[in-house]
Amino acid sequence: MSTCKSCKKLVRSDQWWSLMVEQPWVQSLAAVVDVATQTFEGVALLHWAEKKGKHLAPNLALVRNPQVTLSWLAERSKNFKDHPLDAKEFFQYVATEQLAATGLITPCPHCGGELTAPRPFNLMLRTHTGPIESEDNLAYLRPETAQAIFAQFNNIKDSSRVKVPYGVAQIGKAFRNEITPRNFTFRSREFEQMELEFFIAPDEAIQLLHGSVAKWNEGADLSAPQPNWGWEMWHHYWVVERTKYYNDIGLDASVLDYHWQAKTELAHYARATVDILYKFPFGADELEGIAARGDFDLSQHQKHSGKSLEVFDDELRVAAAKLSEQERRVFLDEVAAEWVDANKSAQDAAIFYDKLFAGRFIPHVIEPSAGVDRLLLALICQAYDEETVADEKGKSETRVVMRFHPRVAPIKVGIFPLLKNRPELVQKAVEVRDLLRPHMNVFYDEGGAIGRRYRRQDEAGTPFGVTIDFETLGERGDELKDTVTLRHRDSMKQERMKIADLLPFLLAQVR
Ligand SMILES: [Zn+2]
Incomplete structure (x- = not known):
């Protein structure tokens, strides 16, 4: 987090650029220069500084002291050819008055002033439980829902009598002390999260049990889980499964994107992480992260609680017992390299293999973690549409329509008696409403055209x-008796359907 030395506002350093691009002064200044082709008109920048800049970014160095600030930019422009200037750097230059003394200054998105160097801050919300505020009853609101799953790992395993692989899912509120909540409900301090911890055996156990580990490759068959899958296959499997989920509720491939984190971006314990992004109107941003977290979580809980979170697999013990001394040594030599990758010490490795040969291990985990509010926002953005249609009299008008997939539409069907002053129509409509209501959300409306x-x-x-x-009602002949007009929202097409066929038809659409 950084603080602006001028306006004192706080800025999360990892969100600096995304905040910048939303600011009127940044957009206005970007329109004056052409960052892409590396062309700057000193005169145009001066003009901007004296007019628009004064109102929009009063604390920007370019506004306060344009001549000096521009001289640094002019100096830098001499080696644009070898070292092109990117947009972020450009905005740092226009914020820098004394380059030699301060280095490049990062501007405040709000006023253009100087931001302090970033310093760590706690994203967790602190509170006190009970009536007295003291250090003894200090508490934190949870910043994610997943930890309860790890803390309850043994309870779940023992009461559900499950064997890895299996998953435990959790949905609930989480809280983060966001400095700049924004983009509607995309980033808020209180939000709903859904997380799945999918527990799997470590690859070394799979190797012992099955003689090999199925590793992922382009075109690997992920349709049905196999006993010899290693973590990589499971990780990709969940990316595919989660993608299917989004596709099934109306977010198709054209609006989704994937960001596979580079090794340098990964959390120290993570083996791989992919973010699934939705192309929001304000830019593509994360809906869900799917991380292969190794055994980090359970081993940390085990370490700090002093309670074993290992599982025992008798088949594994039997498989290990069948190995000769020689085979055992080969096995250790072959997989030793894995431990170097995973940053484990030789001592940890020795303990791990002793346990593994006895049939015991700490499960590894694949964690899909999604924001519910973000998903709802994405569904709303995706559904919103305006189109020009002809009204009943043939006049064209704008129709606002939310094209929710029937599976996620809050109301599945509207029931309308044609006229509300005809009791026999109303009575029949109420019958249809009561027929459908136990099965889905129904909206009954009898008023107006x-x-x-x-x-x-x-x-x-x-x-x-x-x-x-x-x-x-059968007033136009028996053939149409007990049929209704079914209208489709998207095409506005209307068809006759028997009342008896309504429920099966609708259920097939909304499930
Ligand atoms: Zn500021």
Whole structure:
């Protein structure tokens, strides 16, 4: 976190650039120069500093002391050819008044002033439990939901009688002391999280049990889990599964993106992490992270609680017992390199193998971790649409429609009697409502013109509308008796359907 020396606002250093690009002064200044082609007009920058800059970024060095600031930029421009200037660096230059004395200054996104060097801060929210505020009852609101799964690992394992691989999922509130909550509900201090800890055996155990470990490669078959899968296959499996989940609720491949973290970005314990991003109107940003966390979590809990979180696998013990002394030595030699990668000491490795040969290990974990509020925001962004359509009289108008996938639409079907002053229509409509209501969220509406009622449900994203009319009552012949008009939200097409067919049709759409 950095503090602005001028306006005193706080800025999370890892979010500095994404905050910058949202600022009017940054957008206004970027319009004056062409960062991409490395062209700057000193005159244009001076003009900007004297006019717009004064209002938008009063504490920016370029505004306070343009001549000196521009001289540094001019100096730098001499080696643009060899070292092109990127956008971030450009904005640092226009924030720097005394380059030789201070080095490049990072500007405050809010006022252009100088930001202090970043320093660590606690993202967790502190509170006190009980009536007295003292250090004794200091507490923190949880910053993620996952830890309870690890803390309860033994309880779950013993009461559910499960064997790895298996998963434990958790959904709930989490809290972070965000400095700049923004982008609607994308980044908030209180949010809903859903996490899955999927426990697997370490690759060394798979090797002992199956003689080899299936490693991931492009085109690997991930459709059904196999007993010889190592962590890499499981990690990719969950990326595919989670992608299917997003596809199934209306976020298709064209709006999703993936960021595979480079080795240098990874947390020290993580073997691989991929972020699934949604292309929000404010930029692609993370919906979910899927991390292969090794045995980091359980081994930390075991270490600090002093309680064993190992599992015992008799098949593994039997497999290990079958190895000759020679085979055992070969096995150790072959897998020793893995431990160097995983940053474990030789001593830790020796303990690990002793346990493994006795059939015991700490499970490893693949962790898909998703933000529920973010997902809802993505679904809303994805669903929102405006289109020009003709109204009942043929006049064109703008229709606002939320194109939610039927699976996630908050209301599945609207039920409308054609006229509310005809008791027989109302009675039949109520019958249809009561037929569907136990199975799905139904909205009953009898007021106003039918077209208006359709539009209202379009705005709520209700995928289907059912109208009960005189045909339903059999007034236009027996053939249409007990049929209704089914209207489709997206195409606005209408069809006749038997009341008896409604429930199976709708259930197939919304499940
Ligand atoms: Zn500031």
